[in-house]
Amino acid sequence: MPTVVVTGANRGIGLECVKQYAADGWKVHALCRRPEKAAELEAVSGAVEIHAADVMQHASINETANGITDPVDVLIANAGVHGKAAGEFGALEYDVWRSVIETNVFGAVATAEAFAQHVKKAKGKIAFISSKMGSIGDASGGGMAYRTSKTALNMAAKVIAAALAGDDIAVAPFHPGWVETDMGGPNALIDTGESVSGLRNLIGEMTVTASPKFLSYDGAEIEW
Numbered sequence: 001m002p003t004v005v006v007t008g009a010n011r012g013i014g015l016e017c018v019k020q021y022a023a024d025g026w027k028v029h030a031l032c033r034r035p036e037k038a039a040e041l042e043a044v045s046g047a048v049e050i051h052a053a054d055v056m057q058h059a060s061i062n063e064t065a066n067g068i069t070d071p072v073d074v075l076i077a078n079a080g081v082h083g084k085a086a087g088e089f090g091a092l093e094y095d096v097w098r099s100v101i102e103t104n105v106f107g108a109v110a111t112a113e114a115f116a117q118h119v120k121k122a123k124g125k126i127a128f129i130s131s132k133m134g135s136i137g138d139a140s141g142g143g144m145a146y147r148t149s150k151t152a153l154n155m156a157a158k159v160i161a162a163a164l165a166g167d168d169i170a171v172a173p174f175h176p177g178w179v180e181t182d183m184g185g186p187n188a189l190i191d192t193g194e195s196v197s198g199l200r201n202l203i204g205e206m207t208v209t210a211s212p213k214f215l216s217y218d219g220a221e222i223e224w
């Protein structure tokens with residue numbers, strides 16, 4: 001039975017990852033901040049184990065990782081925040097911006113570090129859920145905190161891909177689409193089912209490379 005680890009597993013894209021992998025017969029380690037409040041996650045049937053982990057608290061991720069002994073075929077670093085309250089240039093709230101970077105960059109990278117040994121054991125894959133909003137080539141302005149966090153995450157993904165290629169681990173960042181979740185809002189273009197089906201196909205096709213591409217859920221390549 002292949003094993004997947006998902007962060008931010010209690011709602012949105014992370015929850016849908018849990019549902020789809022569990023329905024496909026995978027063992028799922030579902031990480032979330034407050035398992036006691038994750039009723040929808042608890043209701044998912046299949047081989048799902050729920051663990052507490054706040055990606056801003058590196059000790060919490062390490063403790064959770066240390067408690068899991070399975071080799072990990074796929075790690076999905078999905079947890080993220082938008083941080084609209086960081087505001088825009090001219091009136092930036094640096095404490096909020098800092099917390100966005102701590103979650104979207106440090107949190108994702110710390111998750112990869114915590115589970116790197118598990119992924120090595122399986123010669124597995126690490127997928128970072130990034131955003132097209134992190135593309136410098138595509139950027140139209142606005143969204144300072146979120147955009148800079150995802151740009152940094154993309155660079156981190158490339159650095160980690162190069163660091164782990166020698167261990168036969170495939171690493172890449174992905175854009176999940178504009179998805180109807182709490183973050184994506186009601187006007188989003190696709191639902192979580194469509195996003196995660198696409199992401200799962202792409203994750204299935206990931207290969208070991210020191211220089212991954214930045215792909216959208218539908219396979220379209222996005223400019224860095």
Ligand SMILES: NC(=O)c1ccc[n+]([C@@H]2O[C@H](COP(=O)([O-])OP(=O)(O)OC[C@H]3O[C@@H](n4cnc5c(N)ncnc54)[C@H](OP(=O)(O)O)[C@@H]3O)[C@@H](O)[C@H]2O)c1
Binds near residue numbers: 012013
């Ligand atoms: N929706 C979109 O249109 C869209 C587009 C591009 C990229 N993305 C990316 O896709 C990923 C998932 O987004 P989503 O749309 O599913 O958002 P969402 O519905 O707002 O869910 C965000 C998830 O991240 C978790 N999270 C936030 N901070 C955390 C922390 N410090 N530790 C652990 N978990 C934390 C949340 O947990 P709590 O419930 O505890 O807050 C929640 O499970 C994010 O990385 C986001 O940037 C989304």
